[in-house]
């Protein structure tokens with residue numbers, strides 16, 4: 337579903353030498369698979385996600401989605417992106433924030449609202465459709481943002497540390513909800529995290545980047561049975577082994 341070959345990315349710097357952020361990245365993510373990208377701060381994780389999302393372009397190498405180069409890809413509505421901050425619009429209700437994601441889709445208003453209602457229901461927010469973002473807790477805001485990215489029924493979901501501000505219990509709940517929707521709809525997921533435990537609980541494979549320039553240092557297949565909980569012995573053991581390597 338997603339394939340990167342020999343991807344390089346360098347940024348120009350004012351008053352300094354250009355900064356090579358990513359070097360020679362090869363990656364493959366199969367349909368319905370969950371990939372975690374781990375690595376030290378500044379090693380290019382968000383840049384990698386932005387390249388897959390078509391928000392930036394590689395200097396060389398190729399990025400393909402469903403076999404099509406991102407430079408020629410047009411179906412960006414099928415690619416959802418959940419950012420570190422939730423980016424909810426404060427003057428819109430939860431329902432309006434979620435249906436906002438559909439406004440470019442030229443659907444009748446009634447259909448937009450029906451889909452937004454369904455997306456909010458799938459993340460447990462059906463009783464908060466008329467609340468404004470400031471009336472929601474951190475966990476509810478994260479759910480609303482997830483609903484907004486699901487409302488277009490994406491085939492691919494990209495997540496940049498979207499749960500990092502939540503407390504551990506809420507984060508675990510979001511993990512379960514994300515995996516439930518992901519499995520039900522066969523969504524291909526790529527997410528960036530600093531949290532090894534989050535990576536082990538969610539991912540089928542993980543990639544550890546090493547910094548300056550960001551390169552793939554290690555690839556790990558995670559074939560532990562699901563559902564995975566941090567307190568399970570084999571999950572905890574995997575987390576312990578990986579923590580020393582990130």
Ligand SMILES: Nc1ncnc2c1ncn2[C@@H]1O[C@H](COP(=O)(O)OP(=O)(O)OP(=O)(O)O)[C@@H](O)[C@H]1O
Nearest residue numbers: 347348355357375376377378379380381382383384
């Ligand atoms: N648009 C840009 N222009 C110039 N430099 C950039 C740009 N975007 C990112 N960088 C630089 O690229 C490097 C990698 O940034 P990136 O945000 O991809 O790292 P990261 O691994 O996601 O970091 P963190 O974990 O702290 O979020 C950083 O040194 C950053 O300053």
